[in-house]
Each structure stands twice: as structure tokens, then as C-alpha cells.
Amino acid sequence: MNKKRITLSQGGGGEETSSLIKDLFFKHFDNEVLLKMEDAAVLSIGDYKIAFTTDSFTVSPIFFNGGNIGKLAIAGTVNDISMMGAKPLYLTCSFMIEEGFLYDDLETIVKSMSKELKVSGALIVAGDTKVVPKGSVDGLFINTSGIGKIIKEGISAHNLKRGDSIIISNEVGNHGACILAKREDIELDMELKTDCATLWPMIEALINGGIKIKSLRDATRGGLSAVLNEWAETSDICIEVDEDKIPVADEVKGVCEMLGFEPYEFANEGTMAICVESGEEEKTLEILRQFDKTKKASFIGKVSEKYKQKVILNTPWGSARYLEPPKGELLPRIC
């Protein structure tokens, strides 16, 4: 009678999602590449090394301030490829469309996908379309997969060492707060906009600038907190960050205060955490600040060995606490 079922918290990007992936998918799909748990798989084909990834997009609402599901579907997959130091080249795209969906809306979405592709120069080279009866999907779901050519080898979540520096490329929490505010009809005096952006141009500039990058990760579901905790776990180190150095927009702070969230747990769609070798901070920030989408980049903390596999948040008044990985039913269908 009492059958186990999938709950929304298992899709939130937090601890429960990790357990589902490890206990079910890794158990049955067990292989060396998958178990590395990188944003994209690194594959060797002949002399070439490529990064390969896939992502599905179910965001609700489909249109939001600063973007829509299509822009997200391109930026998301392109970013996952970029996080491995790979130039995004070719994408596939599947549309799952609910019967009755407005043609004009679909065209708006496809147009914004085409526009977003131009930022990285990647192409959609294959696709699939399914239209399903009303109620089978909520409006529109999109899957994109993609490959990129690795131009900077050795970027990995397993690389972090004591003394390395952690940089965040932008304010955190904008996407999560924007979707939540729209979904819950929270009227704000100020404008809250998604950070959705293609990050390849910034990464290319960092690589060309000779920055000694150890690891890159876009802080999507589970936000900055999830990324830092994943790094701490996979590299078996401690990350100490200073709360007052993490940029958070006033609007995001406001939404968090009202609804009891932490900006560090909110999803981002165009904001990445960057781990660089010590001494590279200034040069990294200088390059990032040339781009509009990463001009608020900030050096937020260091890798240490104080409490292994933990992330410590230092307050400006001299106390500290753990920044735990997000848990529970965070915000369903944020991407």
C-alpha cells in the first residue's frame, strides 16, 4: 500500500536531489565519467577533448522579467559546457508543447533562443518536437543538450586546494527571487530581474587572459550555497567566505526577508563561482568587470582546511556559522 513516491523536494537541487541521483541514477548508470559529477562530462574522442551536457527546462512562469524559458534553455546548457573550459559549439533542442499553446508565444521564445545563441556562437543542429494533449505538460518544456571543444584543460570541481581564492561573478539570487516574486504576485517598488546570461565570453576572456582557473561552476539550482558545498565535498576542503563581500541586490534581500529565504540558496542563471589560484584575484576581477553581466564580480573568500567539507560564513562582526547545503522543497520549477 504505502509505495515510495517522488516528492518535489527531490527536484529542488538540494540534499534530497543529491540522494536521488546517487542512490538511483548513479547506482544503475554507474561509470567513471558520470561519477565525476561535473557540470558537463569531459570526453576524449580521438585527439579531441569535448565537454557534453544536457538540461531540461520547466520554469513556471514561462515568461519573466529579463527572460523566458527559451533564453534560459540556451544560456543554461551553453554555461554548463563553458564551465569545463570548453567553447560551446553544437546544441540539440527538444520542445514538449502542450496542445493549445499560443503560436506567437512559441515564436517569441524561439526568437530569444536564436538571439542568445549568437552570444556564444553555438548552433542548434538537431531537434525534436512533441505536442502532447492538454494537461500532459504545463505549457512548454524544453530540453537542450550540447557539446563544446575544451580549450582549457584541467578545470574541475576536484581541484580546490588550501589558499585558492573564490570569486563570484555577479550578485546572487536574482533569478530565484525574480521567479518567486512573479509567481507569488509580490509587487515590488523596485525592479527585480533575472540574471540569465551566457557566460562563455567572460570565460573565454579569462582563459585568454591567462588566469590560473582551478574550477568554474554556474550557481543554478541551490544557488551559491550548493556550489560552495559541492566544491567543499568533492575537493575535501573547507571554504571560508565573508558575508559582507557577497553581493546581493536590495530587491533580493527584501524578497528573502519577506519569505524567509537566504539569497545564497536562490537559483542564478548567469552567475558563476570561480576558483582561482592565490594571487590571481585582482586580474580575474579586472577582466570580469569589463563585461556588463559580471561587472559586480567580487572576491568573496578562500579555501582552507579548517572544517573539511564545510562552508563557513564569516559575519562582519566577528562571528561565524556554517553555510549548509540547501534542503527541502526549495522552489520547484525555477528552471
Next chain:
Amino acid sequence: MQLDLIEDFRNPEHIKALAKLIKKECKTKINVMEICGGHTHTIMKFGLSQILPDLVEFIHGPGCPVCIMPKERIDHAIALATQEDVILATLGDMIRVPGSKTSLQKLRADGKDIRSLYSPLDVIKIAQENPDKKVIFFAIGFETTTPMTAVIIEQAIKLDLKNLYFHINHVSVPEPVDAIMSGGDSRINAFLGPSHVSVITGYGIFEPIVEKFKTPIIVAGFEPVDVMEAILMLVRQFNEKRCVAENQYTRAVSRKGNIKAQNLINKYMEKRSHFRWRGIGDIQNSALKLKDEYARFDAEVVFDDILPKEPIDDHKLCICGDILKGNAKPFDCKVFGKACKPSSPMGSCMVSSEGACAAYYKYGKISGKGLK
């Protein structure tokens, strides 16, 4: 939105200055219970005990409406939601909390229509949009959220909604505080009074407790500067040998509170003879119910035949009762962080993010005293 309010009340210089003053002036051991879970959260999140002298010890109180809900009432919600053609709506963490067999979250995955609301008023819309369904609002909270439920009842009457019912679990603050102190074995000698509850009730509501137990109480806001200032006010009461109810949260709280909200509550609700608090036990007059003349809205009356009646206790290894009285800390519990976690809570304090155990679990030992 008053954002500078957040910035000013989290200003590092203000916090450091208050910490310095407290350190200088504090001469007495103060075992202060922060009654409200919101304060527990603030203290842990901002690591305030780390910057306070060892003489100030926080004891985490029963002020989290989700944590104090006994299992049999969660089973009520589950029994109600399991019926055909029912939509059950409730707030926040309630959906996660396990009853004796399952939780609302799991029931929702089984296909039952359960809605988690941010704004309770949304329940009116749900009832209007689903005239063929019975919509049940599982109302929880202290004096803070009670007026909102009263507003919904008023709206339901005005709109003549025939398909909206209320399962009332509204509780009040003074009675459990009295119960904890009356036990006789409590170390508590001061209180931080709740912020938002006091906006409604006024800080005057705590004066009888000050009188009866000779314990000062400071009603404080939820920001770190608020809590630090309130601690300083307590230190000064001890130094000056005063013992009164004082108000730090002057930007929102008055002595008499929000009379209009109080009247609205009294129009529709009255005291229950008793209510069982998870971790504390039965407390007289500590909760509200709908008045008899509104029985047609009362889910406990309308669906009486399907609601389980037997009380269900927590696991015997759980020491939440001792934690709430200040006689134990979450780390003293054998099952803390092992069998009892936020994802599978065994006792009340682990249930909601505002509970003491959940806050210790989330923010970790480095926020505790002596473990810096």
C-alpha cells in the same frame, strides 16, 4: 519597502558597539529564554552567542507554531486531505511535518490536492475557483497570524462561501511560558519577548508573567541589532535591580497592541479549554477555536467523524521537553543529527527551521558557545 531598515539593523558597527557595552556591563548570569523561534533563528544565523559574554546564555523557547503541533493534529490535516474532493491549504513548513504515518508532502505526491500558501488570503480565491470542492484551511500560528484567519472568515461570510472550512490551531504565547515556569525546575531568569506577536497583543500582555515569576522581559525586534540591544536592556535591569516588561521594538510595538485585530479575533474565536503542545503537554486556555455560532465553518465540527482523537507522544529518546525548559541543549540529545534530522524529525524542535534543534543543525556547532 524600507530596506535601510534591514541595513541599519544589521550594521556591523552597531552590533560590535553593543557587544562591547554588554561585555562591560554584564555582571550577573542571565539565562534568557527567547520565546519566539524567529529569535532563535536570528541568534544562530548571525552567530550572536559567539560575541556575547559567557554570562549570557540563550534558552530556546516554544515559539514556533509548526514545532509545537502535536502529531494527532497533523493526523487531522492528513485525514482531512485524504478525503475525496477536498483541497487542503496551509502555511509554510507545515507541509513537511510527519504525522504518525505520513506527511502532507508525501500525501501530495500521492495525488492529493494540498496547497502551501504564502498569503493565507489566497484561500478565498481557491474556494471561489473550486466551487465543487471542499476547501479546508489548516490555520496555524501564534497571535501574529490569527487576525489573518479572522479576516478570511469575515470575507467568507461576506462572500457567502459555502465550501470553505477552517481547522483552527491558533495558539497563544503567555500560557506555555507560564507552564514552563510553573514546573519549578526551570533555570530561566529572563525573557526575550516575541516581536510580531507583540505587534498584535501589545507588550502589556507579558506584565503578569513578570509579576508572577519575577523575571524581566524585553520585547525585541528580529534583527541582530534588536536582539543585542534587548540583551543590553536586560543586563541593565539586572544591574539596576529592576524587573519590568520593556519594549525594544518600539518601531512596531505598543503596550496595548493592535486593538482592531484583537477585536476581530474575539469576534470569531474564543479560548479552547485546553490544547496539547508537542514537547510540553496539555496547557489550559492556550489555544483558540471558532465560536459555536460559526460551527458551520469549523472543520473539527463538520468532519468530526473522520478525525482521530487519541494523543500521540514523541519518541521516548526525544528530549525536546527538556530543551524547551532550558534544562538541555540540542547537542545533549542522543538522537540529534543522527536518527533525528530536519528531513526526518523525531521531535518538535527539529520540525521547522525555527525550532531550536533545526537551527543548531543548520548553522552548526560554530554558532554555539565554547565551540568557536
